[in-house]
Amino acid sequence: MKRIAWPIVIGLTLLVGCQNTEPIEGTKQSTEQNQQETLTKTESNAAFPYPNLLSESEQSFSLLVIGDNENPIEKNNKIIEKVNNILSLPELEMSQQAYPELNIKTEPAYILFDQAGVVYQGKNLKELTTYLEKNNPK
Structure with missing residues (x-):
């Protein structure tokens, strides 16, 4: 042994x-x-x-929708192909309380984010769609 x-x-x-x-x-x-x-x-x-609103990847955007209860944004293919995360808030007051530094004044509002911050803010769904068609995530 x-x-x-x-x-x-x-x-x-x-x-x-x-x-x-x-x-x-x-x-x-x-x-x-x-x-x-x-x-x-x-x-x-x-x-x-508000880092939770930022996009998680370089290949897509993140979107905050305020007050547009009539148009389900999740069913719009032109938006979904470039937007990965969508957060919808039903009322302007809720968004102003939750995100006061975004200075949201009107309803409806569409705020688009990349990984660094706000890249688009508007109140018209057609303008948002046009912006997404012309601009790709970085």
Whole structure:
């Protein structure tokens, strides 16, 4: 038994001692870049007072609809193809209480967001559709 145990212990000791514990240079650099990108995104979202309204991806927008109870925006294909998240509030007063820094004055209102902040604010559904047709998310 001793003859088998000693070679196994010596072999394991050599394997553990020969392992490289330093990270590969490319991996170290990419990890630092990822951390910097994450910090930049966090800082830009922190500057905007309502980060929950911002778009989650670069390929789409986020939309806040206020007071348009007659037109179900979720059924409009021209809007849905470029807007990922839609939040609808039925009354102007609710939006003014929830988002006072957006300075919403009229109802209905359509406010479009990218990952940095407001990119469009208007009160006409046709204008919003035209804006989405002409502009792509960044």
